[in-house]
Amino acid sequence: MTLYADPVRTVSVQLGNRSYAIKIAPGLLQKLGNECARLKLGRRCAIITDTNVGRRFARTACRSLAAAGFEPSLITVPAGETAKSLRSVEQCYDQLAAHRLERKSFIVALGGGVVGDLAGFVAATYLRGIPFVQVPTTLLAQVDSSVGGKTGVNLKAGKNLVGAFYQPRLVLCDLDTLKTLPEREFRAGLAEVIKYGIIYDAPLFARLERDLAGLLRRKPALLAAVVARCCEIKAEVVGQDETESGLRAILNFGHTIGHAIENSSGYGKFLHGEAIAIGQVVESRLSAGLTGLSDGDAGRILDLIKRAGLPYAIKLDAGRRKKLFAAMKLDKKVSDGQVKFVLARRIGKVVWGQPVPVPLIDRVLA
Numbered sequence: 364m365t366l367y368a369d370p371v372r373t374v375s376v377q378l379g380n381r382s383y384a385i386k387i388a389p390g391l392l393q394k395l396g397n398e399c400a401r402l403k404l405g406r407r408c409a410i411i412t413d414t415n416v417g418r419r420f421a422r423t424a425c426r427s428l429a430a431a432g433f434e435p436s437l438i439t440v441p442a443g444e445t446a447k448s449l450r451s452v453e454q455c456y457d458q459l460a461a462h463r464l465e466r467k468s469f470i471v472a473l474g475g476g477v478v479g480d481l482a483g484f485v486a487a488t489y490l491r492g493i494p495f496v497q498v499p500t501t502l503l504a505q506v507d508s509s510v511g512g513k514t515g516v517n518l519k520a521g522k523n524l525v526g527a528f529y530q531p532r533l534v535l536c537d538l539d540t541l542k543t544l545p546e547r548e549f550r551a552g553l554a555e556v557i558k559y560g561i562i563y564d565a566p567l568f569a570r571l572e573r574d575l576a577g578l579l580r581r582k583p584a585l586l587a588a589v590v591a592r593c594c595e596i597k598a599e600v601v602g603q604d605e606t607e608s609g610l611r612a613i614l615n616f617g618h619t620i621g622h623a624i625e626n627s628s629g630y631g632k633f634l635h636g637e638a639i640a641i642g643q644v645v646e647s648r649l650s651a652g653l654t655g656l657s658d659g660d661a662g663r664i665l666d667l668i669k670r671a672g673l674p675y676a677i678k679l680d681a682g683r684r685k686k687l688f689a690a691m692k693l694d695k696k697v698s699d700g701q702v703k704f705v706l707a708r709r710i711g712k713v714v715w716g717q718p719v720p721v722p723l724i725d726r727v728l729a
């Protein structure tokens with residue numbers, strides 16, 4: 364019997380001399396060292412990870428790097444959103460300096476979106492920028508946060524208020540790492556996957572409707588296909604509009620309401636993906652009223668989100684709705700005091716920059 368190795372899917376992000384590859388396959392963590400060796404980087408490097416991920420995967424990552432001739436050091440931050448702070452940034456700088464990382468040295472971000480955003484920002488700013496490689500280990504990070512170069516940390520005043528656009532040199536999505544991801548985190552990642560179907564790819568949406576059960580069981584072949592397709596979409600969008608002056612805004616479908624829910628309900632109550640699941644349901648209702656989304660399509664979106672085990676509604680009295688509007692106006696995406704939405708015309712096609720009258724939002728939320 365011949366055993367065939369799983370094929371590696373490669374998606375390229377085309378950004379001129381900052382272009383890079385996203386590789387998707389099981390078992391990539393073991394190949395981290397060899398993959399980095401092809402990038403012609405310095406010998407010294409640092410893995411930034413969190414306690415949950417480090418415990419499971421740091422050893423494999425270190426060994427692979429060392430076997431390829433690198434000298435890795437390990438920086439572990441506490442798991443959770445609080446690690447995305449300027450305090451952690453400073454602690455990382457101190458450790459990089461202690462390990463004498465220099466201009467050609469590089470950082471490996473091993474973890475979910477929190478680690479990726481933090482490590483990316485550290486890489487963007489340490490010595491005015493050193494190379495970094497993303498090894499995302501959550502579904503959300505594999506399909507979304509590790510691709511596209513948005514890095515940053517939170518302030519007390521709000522999420523992601525300090526940051527930089529800084530592209531990684533390589534993204535390695537090891538599908539095996541998803542095996543240990545808690546169920547709730549996995550489903551939250553699916554909310555972003557569903558988003559790609561709505562904003563860009565009706566066949567992907569239909570595939571999710573068909574294959575949801577297998578995906579929830581994390582069937583490797585399905586995961587590989589779906590993660591790769593989402594990365595392709597993100598790469599296409601980012602390749603056309605790196606710094607969000609236009610098209611990239613479509614990635615925010617469900618996020619205007621979603622961010623406001625996260626903000627006004629106190630961080631921690633909903634995972635990001637859960638908040639944007641509700642956001643997508645609300646924004647598809649707004650789309651039905653304003654951009655011609657059919658009731659049929661709005662119903663399919665609601666159904667898929669329900670079947671994925673994601674929250675799809677939120678009960679808000681008038682007071683909490685007021686708080687939510689206040690949060691919406693604080694969002695970075697507001698310009699001239701107008702809250703702009705991404706709205707759907709149909710599944711697979713959205714338009715951005717749509718003003719929505721506050722009374723309509725209020726009615727839909729009530």
Ligand SMILES: NC(=O)c1ccc[n+]([C@@H]2O[C@H](COP(=O)([O-])OP(=O)(O)OC[C@H]3O[C@@H](n4cnc5c(N)ncnc54)[C@H](O)[C@@H]3O)[C@@H](O)[C@H]2O)c1
Nearest residue numbers: 415442443475476477478500501503504508513540543544
């Ligand atoms: N840069 C971007 O474009 C972008 C896009 C979307 C979201 N984000 C950011 O991403 C963050 C959310 O990312 P997230 O959802 O990956 O959260 P996360 O990084 O906090 O990971 C979720 C939890 O899963 C654990 N974990 C990670 N991988 C694991 C694995 N393989 N097995 C077991 N446990 C594992 C983590 O320790 C953590 O407890 C937010 O801060 C958000 O702002 C950034």
Ligand SMILES: [Zn+2]
Nearest residue numbers: 555618635639
């Ligand atoms: Zn998101």
